[in-house]
Every structure is written in C-alpha cells, then in structure tokens.
Amino acid sequence: MLKISNLSLGYDGKEIIKIDNLNLKKSDQILIKGNSGCGKTTLIHTIAGLKKALGGTIFIDDINISNLSESKMDKFRGQNIGIIFQNLHLVKSLNISENLLLSFYLNDLEPDKKRVEEILDALGILDLQKKLPYQISQGQAQRVAIARSILLKPKLILADELTSSLDDENCFAVANLLKKIATQNSATLIISTHDQRLNQFFSNQINL
C-alpha cells in the first residue's frame, strides 16, 4: 500500500532524514518515533504530499506521488489520505458538522450529512455538531479531527503528535479509538510521536 524508497528529506537542499525502505500493507499500523525536531512532521507532510522530498520515491497504491502535479496531488490527498495534525486545525468560522462537510465540498463530492452524523455518533460527539471550534475542549477537538480524517474512507491515515498534549486517560482513549477506527476502515495508519505512552499500543515501530 505504501512503499518508500531512498527518501531524502530536508530543507534548503540539506538532508535531515534518510529512509532507505519502508513498506506497509493495507491495514498496517506503525508508530514512527523520534525526538522533537528530528523531522517526524516533515516526514508526515512529505508522505501526505504537502512537502516535496529532496529525493527518492513514495508510492501509495502503486502511484508515485512524487511525480504528481500539485493539483493532482491535492485531489489524490483529499480522496486517499486522512491527516490529523499536531495542532488540530479546524476552520474557525464553521461549526463542527460544517467542518466535516467541508471535506466533501473541497473534493467535489456530494455532501453526505448522514455519514457525518454516523461518524460523530460513533465517536460520541454527535451533540457537538452545531458548536463552533472555540466552544469545544481539546479532547473533543481531537475526536473531531479523527472523525474528519476518516470521513472520506481514506486508504492511509497520517497522525502527527496526536497525543502529546493529552493526559494519560485521554491519550489511551484516543490511541485506542484511532486504532479501532483505522481497523474498521481497513486503512493503513501511521502515527508520528515522541510520546512514549503510545509504545504499548503498536508493535510495529521505527525510530528516526
């Protein structure tokens, strides 16, 4: 499902990470570990096609995303990759339901309100759908971000520093939830983190 070869990442031509080979199959779940500033976010952004690699190739479902034009990559990302960012970005002017429906609009799909309600319900946050992002807690925002990442049934879910700002209880709950959701959707899950508490949830781990 994901095949990375000779991937070189860095800034201004200076390499900071080199990944020779990484192969993940459908429904695989992996933890990418490393200290702050080691390039985890850069790797997640590069796999998501938000950032160009210095060299190497990334194949997702046999498509070399390194060769895709910017607009084709935007479309591919929207339809195949769900991303949960470290800072849980939600569009401030839209309520929770609209934040989720936005994904349909941006990918030229018919808005599916029923699907939004199902996912919010499954994550226990259906009652938040009319609230604006500033009206919900960090933990609730975390769930909304997860809901959004799986909304369009992506083949690949990328989560960047998902739990670093959560207490133990929420950290474990979110980790379990994400694992469960990824399994239910048969999606490949990649989590980048420096949070040691997640080690126990993932047998498949790599260090940067």
Next chain:
Amino acid sequence: MNIIKISFSNLRFRKLNSIFNIIVLSLAIALITTIFHISSQIEKKLNNDLQGIDLVVGAKGSPMQIILSAIFHLDVPTGNISLDEANKISQSSLVKLSIPIALGDNYKGFRIVGTNENYIKHYQGELETGNFSSEEMNVVIGNEVAKTNKLKVGDEIIGSHGIQDYDDLHSNKPYKISGILRKSNNVIDKLIITTVESVWHVHNHDEDHEEDSEKHHDESKEITNLLIIYKTPLAAIYLPREVNKLNNLQSAIPSFEMARLVNIFGIGIESAKAFAIILIVIAIMSFFVTLFNSLNERSYDIALMRSLGAKKITIVKLLLTESLILGFLSAIFGIILSHLSILTIQSYLYQNKHISLNFSLEFWELYIVLVSLIVSLLGSIIPAIMAYKVNVSNTLSKNK
C-alpha cells in the same frame, strides 16, 4: 455546504471587518447613485420644461432670471413689457409661434399664468376633467396644483399678489376652475393657467371708474414675457439682436442660459463625483487592508483546506467570492441608501419649491452593482494571490 455558504460563514465570523467594508463601499455607491440620479433628473426636467422654446423676451435685466422666471417659474420676473412691442415681435417673419406670458399672482405658492391656448398645446397638456375655457376668470390647473390643494372643477380660488406671498389676496376677484390637467411631467403640472385678460382684470383696480378710450387702454397693456419658437434657424442670428436693440426689451436664449446653468451646477456635481471617487479608492484600500490583515490568521484555515484536498484555485475562488458577496451587499445597501436620500431630496424640493422630480429604479443601476463588484475584486486580488501562494506544510507546522 457550498462556496457561498462557506463564504458567508467566514464573513459572519469576521463581522466587524465585513461591516466596515460594507459601510465604506455602500457610502461610495450611494453617493455615486444619488449624483447620477439627480443630475440626470435635473437634465430631464430642464429639457421637459424647455420644450424647444428658442427665445424668451422679457424686460431688461438678467437673461438667466428671465429664463428661470418665464420657463421654469422659479424666479421673479425682470419686469413687464409692452403688449404692442410684443405683438410687433410676434408678427416677424422669423417667428413660427409666440406665446404671451402674464405673471403677477400665485395661489398658495403655485403661479397663476396668464397666456393663451398655445401654451397648453405646446406643453402637450391634456384635460383630466372639465374643459378649457377662454372665459375671463376661468382657470385650468395643473395636476400637482389640484392634488396638493385638493381642488376640483367648479371650485373657486383667490390669488395672492406676487409669486410667493400668501397674504395680499385679491379677495374680490376669485378664479373659477374649469378644468384639471393630466400629469404631464413638465412645468404646467404646477401652474394655474388662465387668459392674459384675466390677469389684467385682476390687476386693473380702477377698471370700474376708468372711462378712457379703448385705444388708450390697449397702449398701456403689458405682459411679462413672450416665448418664441423660430420659423427658421436664421432667426437665431437676427431675432435676439433685434430684440435687444429695443430700449425696454431683453432677449434670453434658453439653450445658452441652460448651458451656463448646467456649468454652474456642474462644479458642485464634479466635486461630489471627485468625493465619490475618493470614497471608492478608500473602499478598495479597505478591502485590501482587512483581507491582508486577516490573511495571517486565515493562513491556517487556508493551509488546512489545502491539506483536505482543496486546489489552490478553490482557495482563490473562496476569497474572491467573499469579496464579491461584500461588493454585492454594498451595492444593494448603497442603492437603498441612495434612494432614501433621493426620496428626502424629492420631498424637500416638492414641499419647498414645488419642483416635482420622478425618480425610479433605473436600468443603469445594474452597472453600479457591477462597479461595486469590480471594486471589491480589485481590493482582494493581491490577498487572493498571497493565499494562492501559502506554503501549506510550513503554515501547518507553525505552533499555533
């Protein structure tokens, strides 16, 4: 969920910025619309009232005053002219039509005009009720006179001396209304029209005791003005000169005086236009500054939407749609504001000057909407280009 809904949500979320932009642009739109309406209405009104009159003869004085008094009935006459002299001019081979005007009285601010049947014909006056009567002391009244004073055929009215004074009444010589004219949208709407003889009759206080010969009586008769329509274009060269040669007469050329008048008005209108252009430039800057300032805050939203699959052009479309919505709302509010101002001006002019202007929603106001949309787009092009260039990865990596 569509682009309009997302744009509205964004605009609502940044209420203060949106309202500020709308206020500035709608003020500019209101000013422009009002200026266009008023200048076009004044021009239309002047042309309607002129009705192709080529020359006005009056007593020596200001030609502008003669035009304002004899055609528009807005100023006092320069004096009277001898009927004999007026008749001599009327008989000239250069004159196609001449219409005498005898002024002197008013009824509650509406002028009583002594003239002949050609005056009403020339202004395409048609009866709504009653009939035209050439009997002395009978009047036909304009539509606005009837409506304002709730007058009907058969009613008697008493004129006051002068053109605005309501006190000095000719109580013993009432006029009888024989007809009411349909609305003509020209000067006759606000006039009370009678025969020249009626005006003489009201002002001839010693009539009952005077037993002079008829000839002497005719020589002393006066009218206020003579309206002339030329038979040939050559008349424009000779007739005014001939009139001015006579000791007591002054010619006034309406087209020339109107050009002067429009020129005088024009200074005010040009100043207002310049002010409107300044407001438009401020509106463009206001759109630019508010969008530019909000871009830093919105760059996260923009980057997020890109990460969710939005194409760059979708982001640009979203920003431009927001501006277009603001531009459209500004145009609507501006046009409403303009029409409210115009209604106020209209009501003031009617109540104080008996000037009736007919404003309505005009087709060209669609172009004003277009101007408003262009202004809003101009102000948002640079911020939209900046949004197009947002570095998604860097923006999302920032700790916010």
